[in-house]
Amino acid sequence: PRLSPEAYTxxxxxxxxxxxxxxxxxxxxSPHSLIAYLTARVTPAxxxxxxxxxxxxxxxxxxxxxxxxxxxxRLVAAAKxxxxxxxxxxxxxxxxxxxxxxxxxxxxxxFAQYIARARLPLPPSAK
Numbered sequence: 001p002r003l004s005p006e007a008y009t010x011x012x013x014x015x016x017x018x019x020x021x022x023x024x025x026x027x028x029x030s031p032h033s034l035i036a037y038l039t040a041r042v043t044p045a046x047x048x049x050x051x052x053x054x055x056x057x058x059x060x061x062x063x064x065x066x067x068x069x070x071x072x073x074r075l076v077a078a079a080k081x082x083x084x085x086x087x088x089x090x091x092x093x094x095x096x097x098x099x100x101x102x103x104x105x106x107x108x109x110x111f112a113q114y115i116a117r118a119r120l121p122l123p124p125s126a127k
Contacts, residue, residue, distance in 0.1 A: 024078045036062040038075040052089030076109045
């Protein structure tokens with residue numbers, strides 16, 4: 001569902017406050033100007049999938065005017081350092097493979113395809 005920026009901000013703030021999400025941010029020159037952030041959660045180990053605990057990056061955003069300045073790379077580095085410090089088995093992220101900018105960024109951060117997900121669009125049903 002589409003959320004307004006205010007509703008999304010409130011939702012993320014709530015998740016951060018209760019500890020279900022982790023977050024890193026970069027504040028601009030004025031005290032309330034968040035210009036970049038990354039949110040993530042720790043996903044527990046799964047015996048079923050033979051997988052150790054990992055950090056899953058939920059969202060990374062850099063304000064349009066601050067892009068291509070290294071802020072995204074710094075935030076991803078902070079998330080990787082946190083995962084290492086906690087002894088997690090890795091870091092995962094999902095992005096739209098059809099987005100060449102996102103693909104180039106995440107590959108530049110060392111991420112490689114791990115799982116493929118496909119979509120079959122269906123035409124609207126006639127009533």
